[in-house]
Amino acid sequence: MNSEAPNLENIFARLALGLDRSSSVSVSVQLRGALEYGIASGDIPPGTQLPSVRRLAQHLGLSPVTVSNVYAVLQEAGHVMGRVGNGTFVVDGGVSQHQAQALRKIERRIGELVRLGQEAGLSRAELAYRLSTAPERPGQVRVLMLGTFHDATEAYAGDIRPYLRPGDEILARTTEQLARDRPEGISLIVAPRTLSVEAQSYFPGLPIIGITLIPNEPTRVALAAISPQAQVAVVSYFPEFLPVMRAGILRFAPHITRVTSAVYDDDDLSTVVDRTDVLIHSTGAEDLRKDLRPDQIAIEYRHTPDSHAIETDLLPAIDACRGRLSDREEASP
Template sequence: MMRTETDGIDSALARIAAAIEPQSSVPVSVQLRGALEYGIATGDIPANARLPSVRRLAARLKLSPVTVSSVYTALQARGHIEGRIGSGTFVADRAPLPPSQTQRLADFERQIAALVQAGRELGLSRQDIAFRISMAPPAAVLPLRILVLGTFLDATKAYANDLEPYLSDIDTISAASVADLGRGAEPAADLVICPHTLTADAQRLFSNLPVLGMTLIPNEQTRIALAGIPPEANVGVVSYFDDFLPTLKSGIDRFAPHLGRITAVPRDFDGLPDLLARVDVLIYSTGAEYLLKSLRADQTAIEYRHTPDSHAVRSKVLPAIEAVRAKNQTKDTQNENK
């Protein structure tokens, strides 16, 4: 059976289609770019997934092919997607790849040969060499300083706290915002972890360090709060960033499908004061906390907060961290031998 070109991401595209509002004050191109960008960041649209052609996506979303083409161009410029000649457009896999297993084994074989030769020159037999290897103390593990980079410092610190239990006890982790770095802060780090949407900024700010993209999902507290909203509630949704609005709306539709009265707007929406006055529940993205002072005591507020996806941490981030550790350890050993 032939696979469709969007096989595996149809559900994500369906949520994007449902979330885009042509009547919104946010331009459709901004909505689509943000929805695709955050879909990639949250793992809804996974790395190496093949995207629909411009014409197919335009037809599916009932948009102009020119609009879709401009969005693809912008995402490609940001490093989120890439064109592969003769194959189509794919989500980029920006995680640093460790050396291939074949190359590593070849290097290992050369090191063994060199070790055996050195042993023979000292009059040692293969058995002597093997015995000495078995008795050798394990090499000290190199600790790493890991920096988590984000947009809002409070949320970024939460990402770092959520990542810490996965890390080795010898590693240290800290958090910084892009704004902090713009004010001259220079945290010491061996590698940088950030949401996929910030990898271009991180690579610009830390051109000499490896940058790992981090997949985010709504955290457990957010999911529980969304599920607990009464079905009859009048719900207002406010996004700090215009291009995050479709993703915010589709996430709410996904985790609170029982809600029927939802109004989603950007934070600069002209009618925002009236909306805040009449809603029972306000769902706001990180960064829009200032809206809380406009609410009454009988209104409920829920922050749409993210956390690193545990599966992606184990399958992508941790192996990439160990690859960086091995590379740095090799450099240290070479420097010691000079």
């Protein structure tokens, strides 16, 4: 891999281990999901150059056509971009651009404020004092958290809510709910990266933040408690989510080695579940628990927004929305 970024060696080594060639989910879907998770979790940060198609195919033992098709899908979804003659790079979410624009606007207004203060006979110290004691008039931002399952989406919104300012609002909606009821007055959309394109189709023109999700604390604690000798079955309701689950398990429970993957509607799912010691299932596959034996353990794999991603990606985007709302309030008669 890239010698200038040796930390990526471990990332792609985990990716290779995470591909389950015996799974009913195609290797191309697994590779796409694993790369999406790496980008969403920050393991593969914005600006990172991905290995060439031929190099990654050789490293993973896959056809170059398979890797090329996966790169094309990731590019269409907006996760990566190809630069002719240079390679494929992870796309920056654009928050830093919003921040830069906001800072330039602040600098212009500070200059105007200093000039007005001088005309009024105020020193810089007096102006600074008046600025420090001025009441805040921030715009109130209405955020929409978009997800697949109602309970999980409500939980994501609940995890984000403490980071918001008083007066801000965050709503939780599933894609199914949006087809029937589309809330008004939304300033910003937050969604898992896998739903970013769908979110854009519902709210064209609105800023969309693809939030980084990691296993929540109860899930991480439960994963850490699994015996290294346990036979583990990972079952996802959606095929696209299975690589994400496997990647999370490899990251937070690397001691687990005996893992079988399955999708909820696989024909041999009952056999897979019957042979397992620990069942790790996604939200939406809870009914698998009812047929477990007393000696089997079930863990629901639940995500939570990464607090680092909230601080570095989401909050700056909310502040940018707040600034735009304040500008409109000032411009209105």
